[in-house]
Amino acid sequence: MSPRTRLALLLGWLALLAGLLAYVLGTLRVSTDLRSFMPPARTPEQRLLLDEIGEGPGSRLLLLALDGEEPDVLADLSKALVQKIRADQRFVRALNGEGDLGALAEDLLPYRYLLSTTLDSQRLDTATLRDELQQRVQDLGSPAAAWLKPLLASDPTLETLKLAQAWAPPGEPERYADVWFTRDGETALLLAETVAGGFDPAAQRAAQEALSSYFHEAAKETNAKITLSGPGVFTVRINATTSDEASRIGLFDSIGFVALLLLAYRRVTTVLAGALPLLSGGLAGMAALALLFGGAHGITLAFGFTLIGVAQDYPIHLFSHLRRERTPVAVAGLLWPTLATGVASTCIAYLAFFASGVDGLEQLAVFTIVGLATAALTTRFGLAHLLGSQPHDAAQSAWLAALWRWLAKLPRPRWLAPLLAMTAIGAMIWAPGAFWENNLAALTPAPADLVAQDTRLRAELGAPDVRYLLVIEASTADAVLAASEKLEPRLVQLQRDGAIGGYELPSRYLPSAATQRLRQSQLPDAATLRNALASAQQGLPFKPGSFDSFLRDVDAARGLPPLSAERYFASPLGLRLRAQLQARDGHWIGLVNLSGVADREALVRFAAAPDTTARLLDLKHASESLVAAYRTRVLYSLAVASVLLVAVVSMALRRRSRVLRVLLPMAVTTLLILAVLRLCGVSLSLFHLIALVLAAGLGLDYALFFEHVEDDEQEQRLTLHAILVCSASTFFVFLLLALSSLPVLRAIGTTVTLGVAFNFVLALLFTRPRQEIVGAR
Amino acid sequence: MIALSLLLPLASRAAPEAAACGKDCPSAETVKRIEQLRRPLPATTGYTEVRFVQMLDAPLILRGELSYSSANELGKRVVSPYQETTTIANGQVEITRPGKPVKRFSLKRAPALVGFLESFSATLAGDAQRLARSYALSSEGNDLQWQLQLVPRDAALAKHVKRVVISGQEAVPQCFEIEESGGDSSLLLVDALADTPLPAAPQRDALQQLCHRTL
Numbered sequence: 001m002s003p004r005t006r007l008a009l010l011l012g013w014l015a016l017l018a019g020l021l022a023y024v025l026g027t028l029r030v031s032t033d034l035r036s037f038m039p040p041a042r043t044p045e046q047r048l049l050l051d052e053i054g055e056g057p058g059s060r061l062l063l064l065a066l067d068g069e070e071p072d073v074l075a076d077l078s079k080a081l082v083q084k085i086r087a088d089q090r091f092v093r094a095l096n097g098e099g100d101l102g103a104l105a106e107d108l109l110p111y112r113y114l115l116s117t118t119l120d121s122q123r124l125d126t127a128t129l130r131d132e133l134q135q136r137v138q139d140l141g142s143p144a145a146a147w148l149k150p151l152l153a154s155d156p157t158l159e160t161l162k163l164a165q166a167w168a169p170p171g172e173p174e175r176y177a178d179v180w181f182t183r184d185g186e187t188a189l190l191l192a193e194t195v196a197g198g199f200d201p202a203a204q205r206a207a208q209e210a211l212s213s214y215f216h217e218a219a220k221e222t223n224a225k226i227t228l229s230g231p232g233v234f235t236v237r238i239n240a241t242t243s244d245e246a247s248r249i250g251l252f253d254s255i256g257f258v259a260l261l262l263l264a265y266r267r268v269t270t271v272l273a274g275a276l277p278l279l280s281g282g283l284a285g286m287a288a289l290a291l292l293f294g295g296a297h298g299i300t301l302a303f304g305f306t307l308i309g310v311a312q313d314y315p316i317h318l319f320s321h322l323r324r325e326r327t328p329v330a331v332a333g334l335l336w337p338t339l340a341t342g343v344a345s346t347c348i349a350y351l352a353f354f355a356s357g358v359d360g361l362e363q364l365a366v367f368t369i370v371g372l373a374t375a376a377l378t379t380r381f382g383l384a385h386l387l388g389s390q391p392h393d394a395a396q397s398a399w400l401a402a403l404w405r406w407l408a409k410l411p412r413p414r415w416l417a418p419l420l421a422m423t424a425i426g427a428m429i430w431a432p433g434a435f436w437e438n439n440l441a442a443l444t445p446a447p448a449d450l451v452a453q454d455t456r457l458r459a460e461l462g463a464p465d466v467r468y469l470l471v472i473e474a475s476t477a478d479a480v481l482a483a484s485e486k487l488e489p490r491l492v493q494l495q496r497d498g499a500i501g502g503y504e505l506p507s508r509y510l511p512s513a514a515t516q517r518l519r520q521s522q523l524p525d526a527a528t529l530r531n532a533l534a535s536a537q538q539g540l541p542f543k544p545g546s547f548d549s550f551l552r553d554v555d556a557a558r559g560l561p562p563l564s565a566e567r568y569f570a571s572p573l574g575l576r577l578r579a580q581l582q583a584r585d586g587h588w589i590g591l592v593n594l595s596g597v598a599d600r601e602a603l604v605r606f607a608a609a610p611d612t613t614a615r616l617l618d619l620k621h622a623s624e625s626l627v628a629a630y631r632t633r634v635l636y637s638l639a640v641a642s643v644l645l646v647a648v649v650s651m652a653l654r655r656r657s658r659v660l661r662v663l664l665p666m667a668v669t670t671l672l673i674l675a676v677l678r679l680c681g682v683s684l685s686l687f688h689l690i691a692l693v694l695a696a697g698l699g700l701d702y703a704l705f706f707e708h709v710e711d712d713e714q715e716q717r718l719t720l721h722a723i724l725v726c727s728a729s730t731f732f733v734f735l736l737l738a739l740s741s742l743p744v745l746r747a748i749g750t751t752v753t754l755g756v757a758f759n760f761v762l763a764l765l766f767t768r769p770r771q772e773i774v775g776a777r
Numbered sequence: 778m779i780a781l782s783l784l785l786p787l788a789s790r791a792a793p794e795a796a797a798c799g800k801d802c803p804s805a806e807t808v809k810r811i812e813q814l815r816r817p818l819p820a821t822t823g824y825t826e827v828r829f830v831q832m833l834d835a836p837l838i839l840r841g842e843l844s845y846s847s848a849n850e851l852g853k854r855v856v857s858p859y860q861e862t863t864t865i866a867n868g869q870v871e872i873t874r875p876g877k878p879v880k881r882f883s884l885k886r887a888p889a890l891v892g893f894l895e896s897f898s899a900t901l902a903g904d905a906q907r908l909a910r911s912y913a914l915s916s917e918g919n920d921l922q923w924q925l926q927l928v929p930r931d932a933a934l935a936k937h938v939k940r941v942v943i944s945g946q947e948a949v950p951q952c953f954e955i956e957e958s959g960g961d962s963s964l965l966l967v968d969a970l971a972d973t974p975l976p977a978a979p980q981r982d983a984l985q986q987l988c989h990r991t992l
Contacts, residue, residue: 071867098883135877140830141837143853143863143870144880146887146937146957152832177868178883185867541833 006386013276013382020283028286029295032202032239040357042629044615045622048471048589058466058593059198059231059619060092062211063457064190065182069224074188075177077218084214085192090207092193093575097172097180104160105571110556111563112159113523114516117166124157124524124554129536132157137540154549167509167573173460182460189461193579198231198466201239201298208236229454231466234446245742253733260732264725265319266392273386274315280382281311281375285367296367297360303690304367306748309733310346310697311375313726314339315383317705320722322391323714332384338708342701343376345648352640356633394721404717412765417664420762424671431678436631437685438624445743462502462595468603470592470614472506477565477581480590482512483613487592494606501596506580509573513562520562526555590614627686634689641693645700653707662707665762666699673754687747695755698730702763727760801930803914808905810916810923813948815903820845823971827979828963835978843967845901851894865894892938893955896927900943900950912941922946924989944988952988964988 041047064081066074078096085094104112113119122128136156139148151160173180173189180189192211196203208228215226261271285304289296317339321331353365394400428435457463470487474480484507491503511519524532529551568577580591592614597603607616650659670692677684702723734756737749803811821844828837841855855861862873865884872880884891892911899908908914911934912927927941939956946969953965964984966973973987 075868135874137833137837138859138861138874140833141826141828141839141855142861142872143865143887143890144872144882145828145830145961146889147882149830149832149959149961175867175869175883178885541835541837543832543834546832 003388006388009382009386010273013280013378013386017276017280017283020280020287024283024286024290027294028290030202030298030301031295032200032298041626043622043625045617046626046629048617049619049622049626058464058469060194060196061230061463062192062194062208062232063229063454063461063463064192064211065227065229065457066188066190066215066219066224067186067227069222071176071181071185071188073222074181074224075179077215077222077224078179078188078190080218081190081211081214084218085211088210088214090195090203090210092195092579094190094192095180096188096190097175098178104163104573108563108567108571109154109160110553110560112155112163113554113557114519114560114563115511116159116162116519118157118159118162119519119522123522124529124532126532126535129156129532130540133536133540133542137542153546154553156547156550167576172462180461189457191461191463194232196232199235201235204232205236205239208233227453227457229450229457234450234454237450238446242742242744245740246745249736249740249745253736256732256736257729260725260729261316261319264394264721270319270387270391273383274312274319276386277315277375277379277383278308278311280378281308281371281373284374285371288366288370289363292366293359293363296363300360300363300367303364304371306690307364307368307694307697308371308375309730310694310701311372312729313698313701314343314376314379316726316729317722318379318384318387319391320394320725321715321718322387323393323718324391328384328387328391332380336380338704339376339380341649341652342704343372345645345652346697346700347372348648349641349645352637352644355640356637358630358633361633361637394718397721400717400721404713404720407720407764410765417668417762417766420668421671424668424675427675428671428678431675431681433678433681434683435678436628437683438627438631439620442685442743459596464504464593464595465597467618467620468594468597468600469617469619470503470594470607471617472590472592472614473587474590475587477583477588478513480581480588481507481510481565482514484590484592485512485515486611486613490606490612491592494602497599497602499597499599499602499606500594501598503595504580504593506577506590506592509577509580510563510565510568513564516562520558520560523554523558525558526551529554631686631689634686638689638693649700658707661767662700662703664766665703665759666696668762668766669699669755669758670696672758673751676754677751682747682750685747687744688751691748691751692755695752695759698726698752698756699759699763702727702759703767706763706767723760723763727756731756801913803905803909804916807914807916807925808909810920810925811900811905811908811914812903814900814945814950816901818845820901822967825966825971825973825975826963827966827975827984828961829981830961831959838975838979840971845898851898865890888934888937889955889957892929892934893941893953896941896943897953900925918944920947922990942988954985954988 041049066077066081069077079098082094082096082098085091104115133156136148136152139145140152148158151158174183174185175181176185176188181187182189194204194207196207198204211228212226215224219226258271261274262268265271282305285308286296286301289300317335318328318332321335322328323331347369350365350368353361354369356362356365472480472483472487474483484505488505488507491500491505494500495502507515523529533547533551565577565581568574580593582589582591594603603616606612607614646659646663649662650656653659653662673692673695674684677688682688705719705723708719731753734749734752737745738753740746740749821842824841824843826837826839828839830837838858839855840857841853844852844854851865853863853865855863860875864871864873868884870882870884870887870890874880884894895911896908899911905914908927911930913930915926917924917926922944923946924942924944927943929935929938929940935958937958939958941956942954943950943952944954945951949968951966951968951970953967954962955965956962962981964981966984966988970987975984
């Protein structure tokens with residue numbers, strides 16, 4: 001092919017890639033919410049976790065601390081910041097302690113007698129009223145007069161204040177100038193609840209950046225500093241460090257990889273062209289996701305790119321087999337049956353994932369199949385035409401010939417494979433420690449300093465626990481509220497015993513209809529109350545008629561229908577109740593926040609008691625069980641994939657001895673990797689499993705090429721060269737990942753590094769036809 | 778001075794261009810009179826307070842002790858006709874009565890109280906400039922017997938406090954009279970006037986005459 005047609009082909013190819021890139025950037029939405037990667041819920045716990053809570057209300061709370069300035073400046077900043085956050089759609093609520101009083105809406109005011117607990121223990125009789133009115137006289141003589149005077153005429157018993165007090169967050173921090181401060185008075189404290197779940201890094205980053213910019217705008221002329229904490233902050237930080245480290249390693253990897261290829265092929269243009277198939281595969285995979293799903297999960301893409309990394313080997317096979325006396329297209333044609341067998345069997349195996357019923361895995365299957373097929377086809381029908389006819393001929397190198405002869409003489413005992421396999425299985429069984437790691441967080445641990453800071457702020461703010469939650473389920477909202485009321489005395493006891501620091505029940509905001517009716521029945525009729533008030537006022541200086549609106553409100557309260565959840569939701573306090581009382585396909589759930597959980601055992605005992613109307617939800621346990629369920633699906637898919645793989649390889653190679661020679665190294669390698677990891681005390685996670693799949697794919701390719709060698713010694717040397725370059729480059733790339741400080745990168749790195757080493761050695765020992773060695777002697 | 782750190786930002790918010798006195802500037806004589814009133818800390822004085830509340834058909838008469846011991850604490854102890862202790866610190870008011878739960882609320886909920894505190898503390902600090910920032914000032918009388926009138930400059934404060942009148946003899950203030958915008962008012966007799974015997978239902982005019990005496 002002439003240089004000009006080759007240039008045209010290159011430009012056309014690049015244009016196509018640019019078009020694909022534009023399409024992907026325009027249509028592919030990358031989601032980062034962990035929930036969309038998870039399988040459908042099976043247990044009620046998982047369903048709550050996924051559908052109704054979104055990883056728990058505690059996980060959506062951001063704790064804010066302002067310091068570095070005078071308390072007055074900090075208090076002003078706190079007030080300004082809360083205003084901004086409340087106006088932002090990304091937040092459900094913002095609290096800093098101010099403005100919580102008198103929150104009962106005007107039209108609900110008569111309901112105060114049904115909402116307040118006063119009537120549970122007292123009656124509005126002469127004795128009570130007299131005691132209250134005496135206190136009101138003193139109030140009028142005290143500095144509180146200016147505050148209370150507007151309330152007195154309609155509310156001489158100050159029910160509205162009692163309600164405001166009851167509705168204040170439990171375990172509230174100290175205040176200075178109306179806003180929350182730490183006990184030492186140096187730091188202003190705020191709480192902000194995001195709409196997004198705590199484990200959605202993209203949405204959390206957006207919310208946290210908004211918070212920071214609001215703060216910096218407000219604090220421009222001060223020295224104040226802001227500190228953010230909470231699960232969302234951890235998520236963002238971990239995500240950033242992981243991607244920072246991954247791209248740093250990626251940079252070193254690329255440099256090393258290119259250097260290695262230059263060393264092997266001595267042509268810059270060859271090496272650059274070699275990047276095209278993988279690039280095409282990745283873009284085609286993403287375009288397929290955009291077309292079929294409209295979006296992809298971030299984890300799918302990360303796993304997917306790991307899996308199609310095997311496609312980098314395709315151009316290498318082509319390059320290594322180039323010879324001066326054959327055109328690149330002819331070489332590609334000769335290699336194609338072997339390459340196609342590898343790719344086709346891998347792709348068909350991935351179909352198993354497509355049938356898994358989990359969105360994330362289906363996406364992974366589509367991405368990988370399209371990516372690998374595209375990379376293989378472009379290598380065969382694109383890259384081969386792009387190459388010039390003056391390649392570096394690897395077959396001529398003396399050291400390769402020497403290496404080949406040495407390898408050919410290696411002894412290859414038949415008992416080696418079963419021995420290795422048995423040893424590996426034994427090691428796996430007897431290795432200490434848990435086989436599976438279900439805690440995804442263990443792979444991405446939060447920095448210790450952040451955790452310590454979070455614990456400190458959480459204690460100061462009395463913020464709800466991130467892990468434990470009580471859940472009430474019932475057919476109506478009112479039944480949930482009634483159950484919530486029944487819990488109260490027992491939670492009081494639990495708190496007194498020190499097992500928990502505090503709790504927040506939905507019935508704290510809205511009592512059940514029965515309780516409201518009971519209180520209503522305690523209200524005296526108009527005439528009785530008028531008489532009681534008159535005798536209570538005897539000898540006190542109140543002018544006659546001072547409390548007429550009080551009489552009217554009580555009379556109105558006697559005739560009210562109980563306040564319903566729907567009506568309460570519409571009031572200014574509605575959001576708070578809605579966070580704890582929600583309707584879900586035909587039934588209602590109530591969430592009871594717990595704070596300062598000190599005695600887990602006591603809490604479990606409490607929840608297990610027969611008269612407990614709520615279930616204890618351990619969010620950590622629920623998410624771990626989800627991960628375990630996920631892994632089960634992956635394992636099933638893997639089992640089906642292996643069967644498919646064996647079937648496809650058997651069909652392609654026909655003879656049983658050939659099939660065995662190809663599959664044996666891969667199978668033994670998988671066992672050996674597992675054994676080594678387990679012997680090193682590593683518990684296996686999803687990331688290890690995905691990396692195992694990649695290693696197996698590499699092993700299959702090595703074995704297929706070794707198996708396919710022709711009798712010509714030159715050809716055999718070229719195959720050795722190709723597999724040497726493939727394994728050396730992959731080994732190097734994943735070795736750097738294996739040396740990472742981050743467990744998640746290390747998991748992928750070690751697994752693949754081990755896989756490459758074992759696969760290469762075992763393919764050499766098990767796969768090449770025996771008679772060829774006889775010839776070498 | 779009393780709750781200095783607390784009250785300063787309130788004052789500066791009341792009059793943004795604080796330092797420069799734009800209009801209704803106090804006369805040199807008024808400034809001089811205020812500066813004479815400065816007192817060392819800590820200080821304690823007995824007091825009698827008479828409150829006229831519209832809701833009540835007779836005024837409330839309270840006797841007790843005022844103490845302003847440190848820069849961020851004002852204490853007010855009622856001993857008659859009942860026992861009550863009020864502490865104002867860090868923008869929070871705390872009221873304690875025997876046998877009752879402690880009442881706490883934010884100073885912001887009692888704007889009239891803020892107005893009084895501001896005038897009270899600035900006066901006892903002899904800080905004419907600070908006083909002039911929040912109030913238009915005028916004075917009457919002579920060095921022996923004088924009267925200071927404070928009218929809020931800030932509309933937000935004026936909504937709650939109509940005016941504060943402070944009167945005294947030589948360098949000692951003896952009466953603080955706070956007229957609230959809603960019609961209620963209160964008279965605080967301190968120092969030499971603290972123990973003045975009063976009738977059961979004193980008239981406001983009579984009390985004002987007692988404060989201004991020779992004027």
